[in-house]
Amino acid sequence: MQKISNRNFMIILAFAVGIIGGLAAALLKGLTHFIASTLQDDIEWHYKYSFYLVFPLIGILLSVLYVRKFLKGKKFEHGITPIIYSISRKSSRIELHNVYSQIITSAMTVGFGGSSGLEAPIAYSGAAIGSNTGRFFGLQYKEITMLLACGAAAGISGAFNSPIAGMIFAIEILLPEFSIPAFIPLLISAALASVVSRLLYSEPLFHTASTEWEVEALFFYLLLAVVVGLYSVYFAKISTIVKGWFTKITNPYNKVWVSGISLGVLILLFPTLYGEGYLTIQQILDGQFDAIVKNSLFSDYKDMAWVVVCYTVLTLFAKSFAALFTLNGGGNGGVFGPSLVMGGLIGFAFAYGMNQTELIQLNVPNFVMAGMAGALAGVMHAPLTGLFLIAEITGGYTLMVPLMLVTSISYLINRSVLKHSIYTKVLAESGDLLSYEDKDRTVLSMMKLRYVVERNFVKLYPWETPIDRKSDIIHSKRNIFPIIDQEGVLLGIIYSERLFELLLGEEEGADKTFDKLVQKPNDIIRESENMEVVMAKMNRDDVWILPVVDADNRYLGFVSKASVFNKYRALLVRQGHYLE
Structure with missing residues (x-):
């Protein structure tokens, strides 16, 4: 170094x-x-x-x-x-x-x-x-x-x-x-x-012999993009709902039983849901279009094309629940892989279903890959990741134009409905997300209240008088004093201007106790509040300084705009050098 x-x-x-x-x-x-x-x-x-x-x-x-x-x-x-x-x-x-x-x-x-x-x-x-x-x-x-x-x-x-x-x-x-x-x-x-x-570990995730895309199929790629984009919105919303279900279950082992039994039932009906699901996608890419039905309870109908299409759609929606049950029930994984599988199933059901209408013959593996890229772009709000990931893992660089269109449209549809991705929604709601579109809010969200609380204030007690604390008041470098009881609970404040008027005899009351002189602050700051709330309170009442208390109203210190601005400047400098 x-x-x-x-x-x-x-x-x-x-x-x-x-x-x-x-x-x-x-x-x-x-x-x-x-x-x-x-x-x-x-x-x-x-x-x-x-x-x-x-x-x-x-x-x-x-x-x-x-x-x-x-x-x-x-x-x-x-x-x-x-x-x-x-x-x-x-x-x-x-x-x-x-x-x-x-x-x-x-x-x-x-x-x-x-x-x-x-x-x-x-x-x-x-x-x-x-x-x-x-x-x-x-x-x-x-x-x-x-x-x-x-x-x-x-x-x-x-x-x-x-x-x-x-x-x-x-x-x-x-x-x-x-x-x-x-x-x-x-x-x-x-x-x-x-x-x-x-x-x-040299085994590739997927392998396919992708072929050139046809201009005649461009409209159907655009249609697929819309379908995938809408599904990504559905998945994000159902993710919140399922998470809410499991949040109500407080015992972690009860979550295991609920998720495990639910998964077992879903896998019984839809065997493709077992594990990652990549094997089924690979079989479809290899041209085994009946693979999704072949090992299920409905295997006798695997030669009926519309049964395959309908069963694939049901599997698609079941996959969304199976993945969320796994993650919320205590298992470790992510929605990255399930998004790929769900996108592949959408692409397959769409292209294979269209082929059954005999209006057009679409290249099913190409649409499977496009669906995978579109799902990643929509769910994760990461169109470039979806584009290059599918192009790399499938060798489908010949599909670059359809992949670009599907990922961008799917992303735009999801973004128009949901401002934040499935990864960032919770952080945005709690104010913990770095946003480079709103730098002021971002810097404030990075700031922690405990680092800007100032504690070097002279504390006054309700049974004391200004005369009792004359020396401390005169030599204090602060113009505001907290008045607290013996338990440390904040009773109020008093400003140095008023105290000097009392001590100099400009106003009677220098011998009065502080419990009779105490003033109510414009507002108080709770230690659990974030800096956006702090600044909102200061700006609302146009005040420069406010007292900070804990959950039991015990005095902790003051927060001033000066300390906030100093910290703000330091964080701006750090953010400016973020990725130099």
């Missing part, structure tokens, strides 16, 4: 984070598929298939038990939202245990058949690797944030063997404002992670 420039040191660390992130991705994929293949292929038992209905419950239960028994006292979260929150409110700090706990819990959840994806956990694990690497070397916020993004990019790159998509994911989701130099560490981490993951 003494002999190498900061930029070169960051590049070296980006190399390290990329390699470790690639190892983590390979480990997660290998461990998950080892569990899945052991349960599905290696165990020779006549009745094992009937246990597929309870395997997801077992996986979720094991995940919950691991968190409760081995991570005692440590906070465990899943998904991309906590990563964004750590950047916004926790100085990009992610607890070290996430490096391995994300891998263990998601492998158990998905390996046992939980209907979620591995992408969010590996992004979380990679982000933890980057964050803790930066903290280990004592780096500043901007460098830690960059390494966190490098780790997340490495995770996505390693999971999909798609370095470009990994880099763009980090930029679109985690680093909405970036400069050109930010590309270099991200490129290095994503590329190395892809190489390492490919060396250790």
Whole structure:
């Protein structure tokens, strides 16, 4: 650190984070598929298939038990939202245990058949690797944030063997404002992670022989984009509803039973919901259009095209519930993978259904890939990630124009209805989201009240008089004094101007006790309130300073506009150097 420039040191660390992130991705994929293949292929038992209905419950239960028994006292979260929150409110700090706990819990959840994806956990694990690497070397916020993004990019790159998509994911989701130099560490981490993951676990996620798209099908790609965009809105809304259902269940083990049993019933009716669901998408890409019905209770009707279409649509909606049951019931995973599967099912049902009308013959695999890209763009508000991810993992660069249209339209439809993505909605509602469209609000949201509370004020007590505290009042550098009782509860305030008038005899009452002189403040600030509320109260009454109290009205100090502006300026400087 003494002999190498900061930029070169960051590049070296980006190399390290990329390699470790690639190892983590390979480990997660290998461990998950080892569990899945052991349960599905290696165990020779006549009745094992009937246990597929309870395997997801077992996986979720094991995940919950691991968190409760081995991570005692440590906070465990899943998904991309906590990563964004750590950047916004926790100085990009992610607890070290996430490096391995994300891998263990998601492998158990998905390996046992939980209907979620591995992408969010590996992004979380990679982000933890980057964050803790930066903290280990004592780096500043901007460098830690960059390494966190490098780790997340490495995770996505390693999971999909798609370095470009990994880099763009980090930029679109985690680093909405970036400069050109930010590309270099991200490129290095994503590329190395892809190489390492490919060396250790070379099986591609999807493979397809994509063909050129036809101009005659352009209208149908646009129509598909509208359908996918509307479905992404539905999924975001149903996600909030299902989360509300599970929030009402306070016992974590009851959540396991509810989610596990519900998953078992859904898998009985729709076997495609078992695990990630990528196998079914691959079979469709290979031209096995009856694959979704073939292993179900309705396999006798697999040769009836409209039964296949209708069953696919039902599976699509069941997938949305299965994924959300898995995640809210205690399993670890993300909506990244389910979004891919749901988008693929929409594309298949749309193109295969259109072909049955004999109005046009559409290339079904092309529409499957377009649907996958559109779903990612809509659900995640990340059109470029959806575009390049599908192009990379399927080799479908010949579809670039349809993919561009579908992702952009799907994103615009979702964004027109929902201002925030499924990842950022909760953070936006709580005021914890960095918004680069409203910089004032963003900087205020980054500011914590406890860091701007000033405490060097002379406290006065109700039984005292101005004469009793004459020396303290005269020598105080503050022009306002809190009056508190013996329990520390704030009774009110009094200004130095009034006290000087009393002490100089300009007004009678220098011998009166403060309980008779106390003034009510314009307003008070609760320690739990955020800075937006604080500034709103100050601006409403046009005051410069307000007292701060705790939940029991005990005096804590004062917050002034001067201290807020000083902190605001410091945060602006930090934000300005965010990604230099």
